Amino acid sequence: MKKVFFLLLLACFSLTAQKDIDLSYYLPKNISYNKNIPTPKMIIGHEVGEWHVTHDKLIEYMKILAKFSDRITIENRGETFEGRPLLLLKITSPKNHENIDVIRENHIKATDDATINISKLPIVVYQGFSIHGNEPSGSNAALVAAYYLAAAEGNEINNLLENTVILLDPSLNPDGLQRFAYWANSNKSKNINPDPNDREYHEVWPRARTNHYWFDMNRDWLPVQLPESSARIATYHKWLPNILTDHHEMGSNSTFFFQPGIQSRTHPLTPKMNQKLTREIAKYHASALDKIGSTYYSEESFDDFYYGKGSTFPDINGGIGILFEQGSSRGHAQETNNGLLTFPFTIRNQFTTVLSTLKAANDMRVKILKYQQDFYKNARNTYEKKAIVFGDEKDAAKSYHLAEVLKKHKIKIHELKSDFKVGNKKFKKGYSYIVPKNQKNKFLIKAMFDVRKQFKDSLFYDVSAWTFNHAFGVDFENNISLSKA
Numbered sequence: 001m002k003k004v005f006f007l008l009l010l011a012c013f014s015l016t017a018q019k020d021i022d023l024s025y026y027l028p029k030n031i032s033y034n035k036n037i038p039t040p041k042m043i044i045g046h047e048v049g050e051w052h053v054t055h056d057k058l059i060e061y062m063k064i065l066a067k068f069s070d071r072i073t074i075e076n077r078g079e080t081f082e083g084r085p086l087l088l089l090k091i092t093s094p095k096n097h098e099n100i101d102v103i104r105e106n107h108i109k110a111t112d113d114a115t116i117n118i119s120k121l122p123i124v125v126y127q128g129f130s131i132h133g134n135e136p137s138g139s140n141a142a143l144v145a146a147y148y149l150a151a152a153e154g155n156e157i158n159n160l161l162e163n164t165v166i167l168l169d170p171s172l173n174p175d176g177l178q179r180f181a182y183w184a185n186s187n188k189s190k191n192i193n194p195d196p197n198d199r200e201y202h203e204v205w206p207r208a209r210t211n212h213y214w215f216d217m218n219r220d221w222l223p224v225q226l227p228e229s230s231a232r233i234a235t236y237h238k239w240l241p242n243i244l245t246d247h248h249e250m251g252s253n254s255t256f257f258f259q260p261g262i263q264s265r266t267h268p269l270t271p272k273m274n275q276k277l278t279r280e281i282a283k284y285h286a287s288a289l290d291k292i293g294s295t296y297y298s299e300e301s302f303d304d305f306y307y308g309k310g311s312t313f314p315d316i317n318g319g320i321g322i323l324f325e326q327g328s329s330r331g332h333a334q335e336t337n338n339g340l341l342t343f344p345f346t347i348r349n350q351f352t353t354v355l356s357t358l359k360a361a362n363d364m365r366v367k368i369l370k371y372q373q374d375f376y377k378n379a380r381n382t383y384e385k386k387a388i389v390f391g392d393e394k395d396a397a398k399s400y401h402l403a404e405v406l407k408k409h410k411i412k413i414h415e416l417k418s419d420f421k422v423g424n425k426k427f428k429k430g431y432s433y434i435v436p437k438n439q440k441n442k443f444l445i446k447a448m449f450d451v452r453k454q455f456k457d458s459l460f461y462d463v464s465a466w467t468f469n470h471a472f473g474v475d476f477e478n479n480i481s482l483s484k485a
């Protein structure tokens with residue numbers, strides 16, 4: 001009986017302890033912070049992890065940071081179906097900010113010209129959070145990450161910001177995040193009940209994974225049909241980030257996962273070096289999680305196959321995509337097979353890997369920039385004087401909308417100058433388009449139009465086929481000689 005009482009006491013203590021958590025729980029120790037930078041609590045009115053941050057509070061904090069910190073600028077790239085802004089923070093040293101446009105131009109130029117010396121260029125890291133709205137530890141960790149990047153002092157942060165341009169996307173799915181925050185907050189009890197049967201952990205249908213129209217946005221990186229994806233893909237092609245991270249959550253009884261995923265399920269068009277670099281970056285996550293005593297695993301689940309996902313899309317675009325999956329508390333604290341899982345604990349793991357990603361990016365900067373430069377050099381070296389033609393002689397709209405997708409990916413396309421026939425297929429002017437294969441995004445084009453019927457591994461986490469001409473139902477010819485076109 002005494003033992004039971006003690007355990008009960010311990011459980012109560014750990015739950016009330018959540019209320020006492022302050023920002024120092026998340027942040028690296030032995031670092032001083034600029035007192036002029038407001039902490040999240042000063043703006044949002046509660047400690048990070050005490051409540052689920054609503055999207056309006058999240059963006060309010062980001063706007064304030066941009067106002068107070070000369071390391072941060074903020075831009076709004078559009079809005080969701082529910083009218084929420086799609087914010088992007090650019091974080092780098094104040095000196096880099098003075099000529100950020102030149103830095104971006106030089107970064108892109110290096111992908112077009114292999115003779116450009118990349119050794120002095122900053123590396124570009126895109127960090128995106130909670131594309132699934134009910135996987136909220138990512139966006140809540142974005143509060144801590146943005147604070148740290150604005151307020152931390154000393155050589156380490158100064159060196160990082162000199163060598164890195166961080167594109168921080170605090171919420172990849174604002175409408176979903178808001179929907180889940182409402183659920184978790186409005187069902188939170190004054191005394192948290194960690195019983196998995198509690199209402200707090202059983203969000204009502206349709207749940208908050210998706211956006212306003214219930215689309216899973218983490219399948220839309222290739223088709224780009226949603227406003228959130230359109231804004232994000234425009235940023236992607238504008239900046240061509242070297243690393244892109246995608247912070248998710250998984251089942252509550254799991255620990256923490258980071259890529260590489262299962263190797264036999266990597267898309268064959270992804271260069272081997274991509275996975276090698278991902279593995280090297282993974283050592284940084286392992287070491288950082290070791291330091292805070294969190295358990296994790298890698299390479300034992302999740303695949304890197306469908307290019308329409310955030311962690312795979314960069315792999316066919318000269319970058320490195322990295323998936324993080326945190327076991328979800330799906331509320332403020334829940335009992336799991338591994339013991340009590342609190343929301344702040346999940347946030348801390350996500351934040352810790354935000355920093356380990358940045359440390360890896362800084363340490364491996366030249367190597368990763370070179371990898372990207374070589375990726376595009378390899379594309380140029382293997383140009384074919386061939387083109388794809390697609391069209392529908394009766395329905396111009398189908399071709400038009402496929403062309404629209406290609407344009408969003410900065411793939412060059414041309415309209416036909418005159419009608420022509422290939423076998424029985426008639427490609428009509430005004431109803432058809434030509435896609436030359438001798439262009440920068442040739443690997444992306446290949447990935448979009450490839451028909452793949454054989455797989456190294458028959459098991460799949462996810463989408464295994466997406467050939468765009470079949471998806472749009474257009475007539476298609478793959479190897480038209482360019483002179484004919």
Ligand SMILES: [Zn+2]
Binds near residue numbers: 248
């Ligand atoms: Zn997810």
